[in-house]
Amino acid sequence: MAVTGKRVVFVKRPVGSATPDCFAVEEFEPAALEPGQIRVAVAFSSVDAGIRTMLRGEGFHRQVALGDVIHAGGVGTITESMADGWEVGAAVSGRLGVQTLATIDPSAPGFGLERVDASLGSLSLHLGPLGGSTGVTAWIGIREVAKPKPGDDFVVSAAAGAVGSIAGQIAKRDGARVIGIAGGPDKAAYLVDTLGFDAAIDYKHDDLSARLRELCPDGVNGFYDNVGGPVLDAVLDQLAMRARVTICGAVSQYDDMDNVAGPSMYLRLAERQSVMEGFAYFHFPDRIEPARTELASWVRDGSLVVSEHVLDGIERYPEALQFMFDGGNTGKLLVKLD
Numbered sequence: 001m002a003v004t005g006k007r008v009v010f011v012k013r014p015v016g017s018a019t020p021d022c023f024a025v026e027e028f029e030p031a032a033l034e035p036g037q038i039r040v041a042v043a044f045s046s047v048d049a050g051i052r053t054m055l056r057g058e059g060f061h062r063q064v065a066l067g068d069v070i071h072a073g074g075v076g077t078i079t080e081s082m083a084d085g086w087e088v089g090a091a092v093s094g095r096l097g098v099q100t101l102a103t104i105d106p107s108a109p110g111f112g113l114e115r116v117d118a119s120l121g122s123l124s125l126h127l128g129p130l131g132g133s134t135g136v137t138a139w140i141g142i143r144e145v146a147k148p149k150p151g152d153d154f155v156v157s158a159a160a161g162a163v164g165s166i167a168g169q170i171a172k173r174d175g176a177r178v179i180g181i182a183g184g185p186d187k188a189a190y191l192v193d194t195l196g197f198d199a200a201i202d203y204k205h206d207d208l209s210a211r212l213r214e215l216c217p218d219g220v221n222g223f224y225d226n227v228g229g230p231v232l233d234a235v236l237d238q239l240a241m242r243a244r245v246t247i248c249g250a251v252s253q254y255d256d257m258d259n260v261a262g263p264s265m266y267l268r269l270a271e272r273q274s275v276m277e278g279f280a281y282f283h284f285p286d287r288i289e290p291a292r293t294e295l296a297s298w299v300r301d302g303s304l305v306v307s308e309h310v311l312d313g314i315e316r317y318p319e320a321l322q323f324m325f326d327g328g329n330t331g332k333l334l335v336k337l338d
């Protein structure tokens, strides 16, 4: 009997929110393996805020064409191999696409295929704390760009999300006093009680500017921003002298990239002799391995709180982006495919 797989394809460009009807789940029969190819049974697909920016059709990042399988990171196990050095049973991660069976040439650069250490625990760790667009992004953003100093008042936005929850924990390790911004009282409690942040602001219910003044009366020394928009403006307005603002992303802007709202408070940078610097983790290729090594050591010794939000079944991928943009996830959002 022929093996069938399931995959999620892009069927409608979103206007505003990436609603489930922008995607379709379809069955397919994988083609016979060709020399040099492997087949991977994908266990988990990553849901990343940045995927929303790939659905636009032009401009920012790689774009997904209508009819394409959604480009997402995945992790799984090789089930068939005609490629030297990639044996059946090995665990791998890479840009496998949202599909239960991925047929790829591991030497092709677009897939970024890597072996992963299955002994660390769930394979999903390689999309979360050890994944390029999650833990590694947080590590590089903190260690190479934000560089918080002991005693700094350091603010993180989307702090209960995948990148933010790890970025804040690393800043805390590095001696900063960490204040997380997240939506809702449960997330605010999670930041303090579970992640060990010093304070939290629920931007959906609190007066963000007033809380920043209260929690950081001498100003914010460092800001790791995942959100942009009004949150970025509120923090810029409360910067200390010689502060560093790190732009990791701007999730509040991704649903309407034709009308990105620039920060109206940017003149505070001049007034407070401060800097704002953006980054992408892949611009630091020589820091990816050191990041993974240290993150893996924290996972092993249990000192990094690893938080996952798993949606069960490939049929749930179409709802995942909207779920994330509505703030549904705490920690790394994943879809379990197998």
Ligand SMILES: NC(=O)c1ccc[n+]([C@@H]2O[C@H](COP(=O)([O-])OP(=O)(O)OC[C@H]3O[C@@H](n4cnc5c(N)ncnc54)[C@H](OP(=O)(O)O)[C@@H]3O)[C@@H](O)[C@H]2O)c1
Pocket (backbone or CB within 6 Å): 047, 048, 049, 050, 132, 133, 134, 137, 158, 159, 160, 161, 162, 163, 164, 181, 182, 183, 184, 187, 225, 226, 227, 231, 247, 248, 249, 250, 251, 252, 253, 279, 280, 281, 282, 324, 325, 326, 327, 328, 329, 330, 331, 332, 333
């Ligand atoms: N620079 C890089 O190399 C790089 C690499 C990967 C990711 N990133 C960036 O990292 C950021 C986080 O990505 P992620 O995949 O880890 O997602 P995530 O933080 O796990 O999820 C996104 C979170 O953003 C918050 N959010 C959504 N809409 C918002 C709005 N309008 N205002 C404020 N908060 C909002 C939601 O939490 P609340 O409930 O708190 O609202 C949501 O849970 C994104 O900006 C992404 O582009 C950058």
